Amino acid sequence: MPHLFVRHTVENFDVRKPAFDDDGSHRSSYGISEMGVHRGADNPNEITAVFEVESISRAQEYLQSPELREGMEKAGVQGMPDMWFTD
Numbered sequence: 001m002p003h004l005f006v007r008h009t010v011e012n013f014d015v016r017k018p019a020f021d022d023d024g025s026h027r028s029s030y031g032i033s034e035m036g037v038h039r040g041a042d043n044p045n046e047i048t049a050v051f052e053v054e055s056i057s058r059a060q061e062y063l064q065s066p067e068l069r070e071g072m073e074k075a076g077v078q079g080m081p082d083m084w085f086t087d
Contacts, residue, residue: 001053001054002052002087003086003087004083005048005051006048006051006081006082007047007049007083008047008078008080008082009077009078010075010077013039013044013045016047017037020049026062026067026068027062030062031053031055031059035050036049037049056085056087063083
């Protein structure tokens with residue numbers, strides 16, 4: 001099954017994490033399941049999230065959704081995240 005990795009920096013992890021958790025049902029509707037959220041050892045506001053995806057094309061739709069963009073902006077995500085898929 002494919003996986004999606006997302007790495008980004010946030011203003012404050014304690015603000016971002018609840019917003020990330022609240023988006024779980026939205027991710028699930030696109031066939032995306034959380035496998036883990038990891039904080040950087042040198043920078044605790046650098047986050048890498050790992051997901052299992054049913055379909056890369058559906059996951060790409062999710063990544064383009066206005067709800068995700070708005071949620072990331074409100075939660076203090078800084079800059080564009082690095083995102084990549086593995087199979």
